[in-house]
Amino acid sequence: MRVHGTHPYNAEPPPSALAGQVITPLDAFYARDHGRVPVVDPAAWRLTVDGLVERPLELTLDDLRAGFPERTVVATLQCAGNRRAGLLAVRDIPGEDPWGPGATSTASWTGAGLRDVLARAGLTPDAAHIAFQGCDVSTEMSPPQPFGGSVPVIKATAPEVLLAWAMNGEPLPPVHGAPLRVVVPGWIGARSVKWLTRVTARATPSDNYYQAVAYRLLPADPGMNGRAEAITLGPVALNSAILSPGDGARLAPGRTEITGYAYTGGGRAVARVEVSLDGGSTWHPADLGTSPGPWAWRHWRATADLPEGRTTIAVRAWDDAAATQPEDPRTVWNPKGYANTSWHRVTVTCGP
Template sequence: MDMWGKRGDMVVHDMEPFNAEPPPGALLDRITPVDTFYGRNHGPIPRIDTASWRLRVDGLVDRPLELSLDDLRDRFPRQSVVATLQCAGNRRADLMRFRDIPGQQPWGPGATSTARWSGVSLAQVLTEAGLRGEAAHIAFTGADLSQEARPPQPFGASVPVGKATSEEVLLAWAMNDQALPTAHGAPLRVVVPGWIGARSVKWLQRITAQARPSDNWFQAGYSVLPPEADPHTAAPGDGITLGPIALHCAILRPEHGARLPAGPTRVTGFAFAGEDRTVARVEVSGDGGTTWVRADLDVPESPWTWQHWRADLTLPAGGTELVARAWDSTAAVQPESAATVWNPKGYANTSWARLRVACHRP
């Protein structure tokens, strides 16, 4: 953990590439400390010499650019946004309890974190480059080479021009008012608020304006496939390519399997609606969904962040199931069962949050 500046109790799924999440109870702060922020990678973390690094902006632009970090700082106004990033595989472990997903990391609810990101507006950089009218997608290429891709290639992704030119999308060199750490994409990364973390490409080297989505393996790879599909043979068009984050809810405390005294118990968690939606309501049950209590819900730090919630329940002695569900500002509600959203890669688990605890008489 010391190598990447992470706390010692991170739940490590892989050391190389580094994939780790904090324990659920560590995510109760509105802004996640850098040492607690989850890490999701598909290749070794590159170490880049900032002095020689350059960002290339090309494709369907009138004036291709090559920019150093000093160029970005000097030529464009600094901007900041507080935004939650979430791995598309967050809460995959809950799907695995319903049916196994071989070859995938069993992420709990900790592959979600929130930071204050600072840098420059992507839209302003694209304007400087003279973005052409026929450009429909903006593609990003990082420096991290992944052997998972077929063939091996640097990690990449794209977002539609409409999102890329929104004021909240940044090219970030700072995180929580500190220099961006190597483990989170230094010297520069993209931050695409409200979209799955895989579109916020780290160790950014190239931005390309183009007519079609990125052909990078990971652009189509982050897709929800039909339950019967084989992820090893699926074609790019076989799934639903992921972009905006779907409505999501998680219980942070108590943790799964906890032993508690029977009686009054505070249950806490977070909910996140993704894109520019907000969470409108959270309900919590201490009896597997038979009865419900409405939770107190925090106002979001920004339009692009999670919302923490809390509810007080009275739990009986014995084993019981805690359940939480959320509605967003469009009145969408989470589906009840993991069985309805299971997919061969374990992405986008939007089902009710569930965990079991054992209560003893005090």
């Protein structure tokens, strides 16, 4: 893992660890934390469901396992800062980790459907948002507060959203949120709150720092602040990346396999992936692998004849609404370095 920080622990796998792995092994799944990993006693842990509900609940892990149908969903999680390093190459972003293309991973998640738990509690007509709170405490704000966030009720009650206790068929590891986390497929990873302790039905979005202040797309021009609305990040935008060969690799000239991933959230699907060897003047279609589910990435592969010398390989994807990725990272630079969806490029050298 490439470790960006230890307290909080932030780490991503090298691209080679994701290549060819449609389901990411647990030891290669990226980690994004906002405080120290909490030590939670599963026997003492409780989940509170409250707010705009008719029947507030307090549930143990056994209550969840025994009282609700078990569901399994294959879903990709992606950090909002995935590929921030490409924006840092445009302009500095102080205080933010230089995530590469590895701040995204895919797992098979098992747990109870959030909508089943909310149905047991009984949402009132005024409930429009579902807020989550973990027991990890962040010191990024004063006073420190637990990490949290929210999603609209229409997403929270969708069948794919889970309260997960297992990952790839194994108990949820501590670094990934044990004993219970939310999994919100198709939305930025920050909404899949780990070490979950509270689910609250609200009329308005969460007022937690990480919903109300952080994870918002600010205008690139500071003069626009106060005049342009910051965009609260939710569904993941269309993105793709090259996993192999790696940037800076030395290769033999000739036929070369190029592989990577493409992913989009918000209920859309990846429809096409293209690779260019000449700065986008011409494009070659890549072969899309079978998707492990509607909420997961697509791995793709292409072959190309690489000449001697240096070649820059670029990739772009298209979704089923005919949207594609912007060419230049300068057009999507923003002060927090979120949502770099520009063409991903690697440069390789062929020959001695």
